[in-house]
Amino acid sequence: MHLLSYAEMEAMPEPEWLVEGLIQTRSTALMFGKSNSFKSFLAIDIGLSVDTGRDWHGNSTISGGVLFVATEGANGVGRLRIPSWYQHHVVAEEDRRAFLYPQEICLDATDDVTALIAAMNIRGNFALVVIDIFGGSMKGSEIEDKTARAWVHGIQRILRETGASVLVVAHTGWQDDTRARMHTHFWGSFDSRLRVEGDKEAMTANLTVERHKDADSNGSWGFRMVQAGESLVPEQDGSVKPSKGRNLTVRQRIAIQALDEALQAHGTRKTGPDWPPCNIVLIDHWRECCDRHGVSGSDKADSRLKAFNRSRDSLIDRGVIRIYDGYVWRCFDD
Known part of the structure; x- marks a missing residue:
């Protein structure tokens, strides 16, 4: 085991973009959104842009092997969606190099991860693994802490032993459409989180960078879905914007x-006409979590309190949270 000295730490390279502004090399990214928001089509678009080395809608990519792990609808992905993308972009047969793992896989099981890594190493160097959909990639429950820790460990093994980045596609919760339906340990493990909002009738989608751990968290792209063979492909459309109130500041995020x-650790429910049909938590518990996350960026108690109050008031003004009788909760009806 090699421990880095200070000089070695200081000389560590800047993160490199696999897809500029979207996904870094050797990193994990989560793309989440409601059902029928065109997440899978966007994931294929990103993956095949890396596969062919094409710019992703004006953003440069590093060309490399791509593996799609299709835990749902593998037949349609392999037979229709991927070929339609290649045809739409006039990619020659010899340049169509993507691979497909056409079934569920348990990334919380050591043997499954070992087998996947071995298969990837036999096929060659991979730059990206796309897992669609998150819920079909584990044998345990997506809300269990034990499953979450084993799954995250499996994903980190893939990064470490293959050098590939991992893009995971996930659904939002039924009540909370502002985050993926998963345990907090899953949610916090991703290096990047990408939110997708889609309009099935208008055939449009918007992809917004919600968070990068090691880069500026900005970037939003609008798309119109167009027919391509027996599938759909996204074409960039600047008129498609994210929903009102989604672009929060870093401190608000x-x-x-x-x-x-705080909701995960201390959430509770109350009944009655003044209470929502979701978990609520004491404001004091929320403020304690804000202090741990450094919302204020200061060690002074009065500065922390002022920063918390500003964040609280701004989120109320934007309709993101509500407060009543000393409790706070998220709003999902914007």
Whole structure:
């Protein structure tokens, strides 16, 4: 085991983009959104842009092997969606190099991860693994801590032993459409989180960077879905914008993340006409989490309190949270 000295730490390279502004090399990214928001089509678009080395809608890519792990609808992915993308972009047969793992896989099981890594190493160097859909990639429950820790360990093995990045596609919860339906340990493990909002009738989608751990968290792309063979492909459309109220500041995002953790650890429910049909938590518990996350960026108690109050008031004004009788909760009806 080699321990880094200070000089070695200081000389560590800047993160490199696999897809500029979207996914870094040797990193994990989560793409989440409601059902029928065109997440899978966007994931294929990103993956095959890496596979062919084409710019992803003006954003440069590093060309490399791509593996799609299709835990749902593998036949349609392999027979229709991937070929339609290649045809739409006029990619020659010899340049169509993507691979497909056409079934569920248990990434919380050591043997499954070992087998996947071995298969990837036999086929060659991979730059990206796309897992669609998250819920079909484990044998345990997506809300269990034990499953979450084993799954995250499996994903980290893939990064470490293959050098590939991992893009995971996930659904949002039924009540909370602002985050993926998963245990907090899953949610916090991703290096990047990408939110997708889609309009099935208008055939449009918007992809927004919600968070990068090691880069500026900005970037939003609008798309119109167009027919391509027997499938759909996204074409960039600047008129498609994210929903009102989604573009939060960094401090507001940290406060929301802290609220998620407070709800996970201390959430409860109350009945009656003044209470929502979701978990609520004491404001004091939320503020404690905000302090741990450094919302204020200060060690002074009065500065932390002022920063918390500003974040709280701004989130109320934007309709993101509500407060009543000393409790706070998320709003999902924007």
